[in-house]
Amino acid sequence: MDLKIRKHSETYIIDVNGEMDLYNSYKLKELVMKMLEKKVEQFVINMENVDYIDSSGIGALIYICSTIKKMNLKLIICNIHGSVKKVIELTKLMGYFPIAGTVDEAIQKITTV
Amino acid sequence: MSQEPIKEILINENHPLFDKTGMFSKEFPSDFRQIRYFTLLIVQKAPPEIKEINLLEQQISEIIKNAVKHGNRNNPDKKIRIWYSFSTSHAHLIVQDEGEGFQGIEEWNAFNRKRVQLFQEQNFDELGNFVSYRTQRSDEHDGGNAMFAAIEYWNDGVVYNTARNAVAVGKTFPLRRVGVDIGS
Numbered sequence: 320m321d322l323k324i325r326k327h328s329e330t331y332i333i334d335v336n337g338e339m340d341l342y343n344s345y346k347l348k349e350l351v352m353k354m355l356e357k358k359v360e361q362f363v364i365n366m367e368n369v370d371y372i373d374s375s376g377i378g379a380l381i382y383i384c385s386t387i388k389k390m391n392l393k394l395i396i397c398n399i400h401g402s403v404k405k406v407i408e409l410t411k412l413m414g415y416f417p418i419a420g421t422v423d424e425a426i427q428k429i430t431t432v
Numbered sequence: 433m434s435q436e437p438i439k440e441i442l443i444n445e446n447h448p449l450f451d452k453t454g455m456f457s458k459e460f461p462s463d464f465r466q467i468r469y470f471t472l473l474i475v476q477k478a479p480p481e482i483k484e485i486n487l488l489e490q491q492i493s494e495i496i497k498n499a500v501k502h503g504n505r506n507n508p509d510k511k512i513r514i515w516y517s518f519s520t521s522h523a524h525l526i527v528q529d530e531g532e533g534f535q536g537i538e539e540w541n542a543f544n545r546k547r548v549q550l551f552q553e554q555n556f557d558e559l560g561n562f563v564s565y566r567t568q569r570s571d572e573h574d575g576g577n578a579m580f581a582a583i584e585y586w587n588d589g590v591v592y593n594t595a596r597n598a599v600a601v602g603k604t605f606p607l608r609r610v611g612v613d614i615g616s
Contacts, residue, residue: 340468341497345573371486374494378575381563388560402487409581411551415559 322350327426330361336368339376339403348379351386360392363425367398372406384416395425438548439583440541445593449600452526455515460496462504462512462529467497470514474525478518482605488523491585494578495527495599502569503529503597521607524588526600533596540565544580 320337331354335347351362364383369376380396387394397419399407407413419425444450456477460470471493478488496512504510510530517524534540547562564576583590588602 341493341573342465342468344575371490373490373497374575374578374581375573376575377577377581378564378573381575381577385560385563402485402490405484405487406490406581409584410577411548411580411584412563412577414551414554414556415563 320344320346322347324350324354328430330363330426330429331359332363332365332422332426334365334368338371339369339379340371340373341375344373344375344379348382351383355386355390355392361429362387362392362394363419363422363429364394364396365398365422365425366396366400366403367422369403370401372403377406377410377412380416381412393429395419395429397422397425435552438545439590440544441537441579441583442589442591443537443594443596444591445598447589447591447600449524449589449591449602450526450593450598452515455517455524455526457513457515459511459513460500462500462507462510464497464500464506467500468493471496474514474516477516478523479520481520481608482518482523482603487585491582492525494582495525495601498534498578498599499527499529499531502534503531505531521605522588522603523605524600524602526598528593528598531597534592534599535596536567537592537596540579544583547580 320335320339320343323334325332333350384394395417398421399418419428458473471489475489475492482488499512500506504512513528515526543562543565550559550562566576570576586601586603588604591600592598
């Protein structure tokens, strides 16, 4: 799994590339925690290039989401598709995660909420 | 609108899902680093129609991970044994470890009932407290959600034996129509 960060105004977009599995999901968690230490307040996690997620990956997203919610900061997860979407649906987390269709929609949502 | 009954993990080693007739089997060491590789060795026997890209692989990987990590606690001297059977309309798996068994099944079922009730009520604030099932042995890499998806995915059931160290799961897939309509 490879993580890239880009910035749009005050929003930081994390592009996740590859598989979020039991061996590497901690990397996303660690990255977001480091960004929180650096006082980042608005996050978009772009899952466009993620075609596989397991319970560790879902766990990482839950941890990130609950941490950001507790800190009253902003997060949107976008471009969830295929089996990743199916696993999130099976886990009944579609209403729990703040979700948008695309990066553009996520940025729009995050700046208007 | 009526809600579907909430599914539960069962304990019944006489359940039809424990019938190993006609199933293939493989044995693996409890090597955490090789869990996805072991999974691929099993899932490669499944026809593409039921793989749903990689959903079947992901669900099987979770069950193998539970056996290796939570059952055998990554002890390389302990093995896991997997029985499996696939067709274009079904997937059936039994995974047995050499551990002490999943003693928290009743607690997990109670936790899951509450979680599903909150989801049905669309109470997402409170649901936030029920998104991850954790025990004293859970570590930071455990998502605590694998069985939530498993209980929904394996639509023929998730059943443990009496010792609680073997789990049998099954899924029936809808048969796909072959051919095209030519109109009347």
